[in-house]
């Protein structure tokens with residue numbers, strides 16, 4: 001049988017691939033979205049009920065991208081007729097004179113993001129049940145909140161299909177042959193397209209091997225922990241408790257973040273922003289719980305209203321670049337192959353705008369934002385096209 005032909009093939013139906021496909025279909029490009037697992041699944045990085053959405057970032061480009069991302073999330077809410085976002089505010093805490101807190105505060109002020117600074121004497125009134133660390137300062141970003149992740153991904157895929165897009169799940173891509181028409185083979189079919197977008201999350205390097213490229217990506221397992229409230233409701237959405245980020249906690253090198261209790265009533269989600277390296281196919285063999293211990297010690301110290309033992313532990317994967325910035329670029333040799341990878345545990349909120357830019361790259365258009373921060377060239381990787 002002759003291979004099916006499309007304008008574009010997108011590999012990987014996580015949030016980034018789903019939004020890339022969504023934008024391509026809206027531009028009337030015939031698009032195939034291939035996914036190795038039956039949808040929906042919980043083996044990658046985009047599953048689960050909640051993600052934080054915020055504008056507080058050090059780098060202007062992320063802040064500018066988030067301005068548009070918020071608009072695109074609202075557009076998807078209207079198109080799909082579902083609520084995907086809930087406003088909660090984001091409490092940012094960190095050492096007052098520390099580099100991270102100073103940078104983020106500076107860039108929030110520069111970009112006029114609405115925030116409320118909390119003085120130490122008013123902190124406990126405004127944020128009950130949290131101990132602000134000695135030497136830490138705090139502010140609340142008003143516009144931040146929660147994205148309903150599983151619902152969001154379903155909505156993007158639904159609108160993609162309404163615009164004529166084709167999803168084939170349970171089809172693992174086994175081979176890619178570059179060319180003016182790229183050929184992609186799965187266990188069940190062969191497909192050809194003028195352009196290819198690879199958004200394979202933790203499996204990015206497995207796929208990039210087929211096109212002679214390897215990126216310095218580290219895949220880590222995150223233990224997604226939910227902690228029981230001693231008094232039900234004390235850290236809940238109903239009680240207007242915000243999402244939070246603790247920069248430079250005393251317990252460890254990376255940040256700790258949390259989402260008010262909602263998805264599992266009485267349980268608040270609090271996680272460490274790093275985990276232990278793993279092979280994505282062997283995620284459940286990675287049993288290291290040192291990230292859970294870090295959060296437990298932090299909770300004992302700063303969240304006295306939570307039991308310091310997790311009540312529920314789920315798993316998710318980060319794909320981390322050395323500088324924690326994304327990869328959004330053309331393949332260095334094959335211009336009609338586009339890569340979205342290395343979202344380093346903070347990519348979900350950018351889904352709509354990342355998808356827009358990957359679709360622009362794949363259609364040969366100038367991307368809406370300066371993508372130099374996200375280039376493959378920054379790693380000095382060498383493409384070996386004949387592999």
Ligand SMILES: Cc1cc2nc3c(=O)[nH]c(=O)nc-3n(C[C@H](O)[C@H](O)[C@H](O)COP(=O)(O)OP(=O)(O)OC[C@H]3O[C@@H](n4cnc5c(N)ncnc54)[C@H](O)[C@@H]3O)c2cc1C
Pocket residue numbers: 011012013014015016017034035036037043044045046047050051052053171172173174199200201202203204207222224271316317318340341343344345346347348349350
């Ligand atoms: C615990 C946790 C908390 C997070 N919190 C936040 C947050 O608060 N805010 C935020 O903005 N971000 C957050 N993130 C990060 C965000 O969720 C990720 O950056 C984002 O989901 C990455 O999406 P992706 O599409 O790149 O990857 P994935 O969702 O992993 O999608 C890749 C897809 O490609 C498929 N695939 C791979 N290989 C093949 C193949 N050979 N053939 C076919 N299909 C293939 C996979 O099966 C998978 O479905 C968090 C992540 C985790 C794990």
